[in-house]
Structures are given as C-alpha cells and as structure tokens.
Amino acid sequence: MRVSTRTSLAAVSTLVLFAAACGADEAVQEPEGAAVEEAAEPTDEAAQEPDEEPAQEPEEEPGEEPDEAVEETAPEPEEVTAYVVGYHWGWAVFDEDGTELDVIEVTVGSEVELIAVNDHATHAIEQLPEPVAETITSISWHDRAHHDMEQGHIPDLAEAEGVPLGEALTIAHDGHDHIGPAQDHALLVAGVGVEAFLDSHGDEPARMVFTVDEEGAYEFRCTEECGPGHDHQRREMLQVTG
Numbered sequence: 465m466r467v468s469t470r471t472s473l474a475a476v477s478t479l480v481l482f483a484a485a486c487g488a489d490e491a492v493q494e495p496e497g498a499a500v501e502e503a504a505e506p507t508d509e510a511a512q513e514p515d516e517e518p519a520q521e522p523e524e525e526p527g528e529e530p531d532e533a534v535e536e537t538a539p540e541p542e543e544v545t546a547y548v549v550g551y552h553w554g555w556a557v558f559d560e561d562g563t564e565l566d567v568i569e570v571t572v573g574s575e576v577e578l579i580a581v582n583d584h585a586t587h588a589i590e591q592l593p594e595p596v597a598e599t600i601t602s603i604s605w606h607d608r609a610h611h612d613m614e615q616g617h618i619p620d621l622a623e624a625e626g627v628p629l630g631e632a633l634t635i636a637h638d639g640h641d642h643i644g645p646a647q648d649h650a651l652l653v654a655g656v657g658v659e660a661f662l663d664s665h666g667d668e669p670a671r672m673v674f675t676v677d678e679e680g681a682y683e684f685r686c687t688e689e690c691g692p693g694h695d696h697q698r699r700e701m702l703q704v705t706g
C-alpha cells in the first residue's frame with residue numbers, strides 16, 4: 465500500500481485511473497508493478513526527476529551538440545601544399561597529383577606551402593613531383609596566354625600596352641631592341657607579404673611557407689619586370705575561408 469501514500473502526481477493519477485477501472489486491490493497491485501521503481505525512490509523530488517529530466521535532457525543535448533561540433537570542426541586549419549607556375553602573364557596552380565586548380569582554397573589559420581617555378585626553368589620543374597612536372601611540361605604556356613586574354617584574365621595587350629599579345633610574348637622571350645629577354649618572374653602573395661624570385665634558369669623550385677590568418681581572396685602578383693604584360697600578371701589564386 466505504499467503507492468497509495470505517495471503524493472507523486474503521476475503515481476496518484478495512475479492509481480486513480482486504475483482504481484476507477486478495477487477493484488481497489490487490483491489497482492494497488494497493478495501500479496505497484498509499473499511504478500515499483502518510482503515507489504522505491506525515497507522522496508517526491510527524487511521520484512519526479514526521473515520522469516522529467518531524462519525525458520528532456522537527452523533530447524536537447526544530442527540534438528544540439530552534434531550540430532555545434534560539426535560547425536566547430538569544419539574550419540580546422542590544414543597544411544596545404546600547392547605547386548605554382550609563373551608564366552607570361554599569369555599564374556597556374558596544381559595539387560600534388562598534377563591536377564590544375566582554379567584557386568587554392570584553405571581555411572583560416574592554415575599553413576600554406578607554395579612550391580613555385582618559372583615555366584622556362586626546366587631543371588627546377590624536374591624537381592617537382594612527377595605528375596606535376598609532367599602536367600607543367602605538357603602545357604603550351606604561349607597558348608595559355610592567348611586563352612587568358614580571351615577569357616579576360618589579362619586585358620587585350622594591343623589596347624592596354626600598344627603591343628599585340630603575340631609580339632609581346634616574343635619581346636619577353638627573345639628580347640627586343642637590344643633590351644634582352646625578360647623571362648624571370650617573382651611571385652608576391654599580396655596581403656601576406658611573402659615573395660620569391662622565379663628564375664627562368666633556376667635549378668630549384670622556390671619554396672614559400674606561411675600561415676593565413678584572415679579570410680579573403682589573395683592575389684598573386686609578379687614583382688619582376690617581365691615584359692609588356694608584366695603589370696597584368698596578377699590574379700586572385702588563394703581563397704581563405706572561415
């Protein structure tokens with residue numbers, strides 16, 4: 465008969481329901497079986513807690529924590545290596561498999577390693593991972609320059625510099641009016657401040673390692689006078705997201 469003395473609403477209502485439907489003795493027996501664990505609790509508070517708290521907390525915590533956990537873990541800083549080619553007049557980036565990327569995408573706080581070469585530096589290119597070297601040597605960088613102009617990555621040099629692109633490439637590669645060729649480039653990652661000289665006769669790739677702390681699109685710029693298209697050898701090649 466302990467159940468009948470409890471003031472727990474749940475127990476009382478259960479008792480009343482059963483009492484209404486059954487005989488008094490049965491009503492005592494049935495709820496006792498169902499509520500025997502509750503009845504064993506020493507106080508009303510203790511008896512209610514298992515009814516309420518377990519019903520709410522497990523629903524809220526598993527529902528919210530995984531979402532937060534996903535959002536917090538998604539922008540984990542990474543270590544990213546990309547291979548960069550400087551050519552007249554642009555930049556191309558590749559992953560270690562030799563797949564060309566439109567842009568290098570990293571999260572804030574990531575450590576970025578750039579391994580950069582001049583498209584003329586055959587010995588330096590040979591030092592790159594084989595798939596990267598194969599891809600770079602398979603590309604006609606002359607054709608790439610024309611493609612860049614068609615795509616609007618660089619302006620029409622005839623209009624912008626007074627020299628048609630084909631002639632501008634000849635000037636840069638072979639020299640012009642005894643000025644000499646201008647085949648070297650230098651890569652500056654604007655906004656980060658790292659810079660490397662890309663010697664057209666270099667034997668080794670240039671290597672830059674830096675950490676990016678702010679979101680945004682970072683421009684690669686040439687800082688070595690490299691002919692008529694030099695001022696246009698700048699493009700956003702690094703995208704940093706939060």
Ligand SMILES: [Cu+2]
Binds near residue numbers: 648686
């Ligand atoms: Cu330049």
